[in-house]
Amino acid sequence: xxxxxxxxxxxxxxxxxxVSWSSARILTPGGFALRPKVSAASADRQVSKVTLLPxxxxxxxxxxxxxxxxxxxxxxxxxxxxxxxxxxxxYGGKLYYNNEKNFALPSLLELEGFKVFYGRYEGAxxxxxxxxxxxxxxxxxxxxxxxxxxxxxxxxxxxxxxxMHLSRDSRFWWNRNWDIEEHKEDxxxxxxxxxxxxxSSLSEETLHFAYEYDPRYRDLLVFFDSFDDLAYKxxxxxxxxxxxxxxxxxxxxxxxxxxxxxxxxxxxxxxVAVR
Numbered sequence: 262x263x264x265x266x267x268x269x270x271x272x273x274x275x276x277x278x279x280v281s282w283s284s285a286r287i288l289t290p291g292g293f294a295l296r297p298k299v300s301a302a303s304a305d306r307q308v309s310k311v312t313l314l315p316x317x318x319x320x321x322x323x324x325x326x327x328x329x330x331x332x333x334x335x336x337x338x339x340x341x342x343x344x345x346x347x348x349x350x351x352y353g354g355k356l357y358y359n360n361e362k363n364f365a366l367p368s369l370l371e372l373e374g375f376k377v378f379y380g381r382y383e384g385a386x387x388x389x390x391x392x393x394x395x396x397x398x399x400x401x402x403x404x405x406x407x408x409x410x411x412x413x414x415x416x417x418x419x420x421x422x423x424x425m426h427l428s429r430d431s432r433f434w435w436n437r438n439w440d441i442e443e444h445k446e447d448x449x450x451x452x453x454x455x456x457x458x459x460x461s462s463l464s465e466e467t468l469h470f471a472y473e474y475d476p477r478y479r480d481l482l483v484f485f486d487s488f489d490d491l492a493y494k495x496x497x498x499x500x501x502x503x504x505x506x507x508x509x510x511x512x513x514x515x516x517x518x519x520x521x522x523x524x525x526x527x528x529x530x531x532x533v534a535v536r
Contacts, residue, residue: 290408333390333392336392359397360399363433366379393500394409394415398418399436401436415483420486425465436461480506
C-alpha cells in the first residue's frame with residue numbers, strides 16, 4: 262500500500278490520533294475532473310446531512326434569478342453549499358455549511374451595487390463564466406477548490422487574519438469532528454447512542470493546511486481583510502491580470518501533478534513486484 266495525502270491536515274490529524282504518516286507524500290488534486298452537473302432527478306436526494314438542490318435554484322432572500330449567459334460575466338457568484346440536517350443540536354443546529362449565507366454576503370454585495378447570484382452552479386466551467394466567486398472556507402480541503410482553479414475562476418477569500426476573526430463569530434461554520442473517546446465512554450456506560458460533543462480543529466496552527474492558504478496559490482486569489490475591503494477590491498482589482506496568472510500557473514501545475522502521479526504509480530507497481 263502506498264499512502265498519499267491530499268492535504269497536510271490529514272497527516273497532522275492522523276498524528277493527533279496516534280498514527281504516523283510521516284513518510285506519506287502530499288499529492289493535491291490537479292483540478293482535471295470537473296464537477297458533474299446536478300440533475301433534476303438527483304437534486305432532492307439526501308446525502309449524509311446535506312440537501313442538494315438543482316443548479317439555478319435556492320436563490321437568496323432577495324430572490325435573485327439565474328442570470329442569462331451573457332449576464333454572467335458581470336455577475337458575482339456566491340455558491341450554495343447545502344444545509345446541515347441538525348440531527349444533533351450540538352453539531353451545529355440550523356447553521357449552513359456555506360458561511361457566505363451565514364454572513365449574508367449576497368445582500369451585502371447587492372447593497373454595494375453589485376449584481377449577485379447566490380445558488381448552485383453547473384460545475385466549474387459554468388462558474389468560470391461569472392465575473393468572480395466569493396468563498397469563505399469551511400474546511401481544510403474541498404475538491405471544488407482545485408476544480409475551480411483549474412477552470413480559471415477568480416476567487417475572493419478572507420485573508421488568514423480575517424478568517425480567524427470570523428471564526429470567533431457564532432455564525433461561522435467550520436467542519437467539525439466528534440470526540441470519539443467521549444462518545445465511546447458514554448456508549449459503554451449507558452448502552453445507547455447519543456449525540457457526541459463536536460469541535461472545530463481550526464486554529465492559528467492549522468489554518469495554513471486549508472487549500473486557500475497554501476502559499477502556492479497566494480498570487481492566484483484575491484484576499485480581503487474585511488467585508489468593506491471585499492466590496493472595494495471587487496470593484497478595483499484587475500481581474501484579467503488574476504485570470505492570466507491562474508492560466509499560467511495551471512499549465513505548469515497540471516504537468517507537475519501528472520508527473521507526481523506517474524511516480525506514485527511506479528512506486529506502487531515496484532512494491533507489488535517485490536511482493
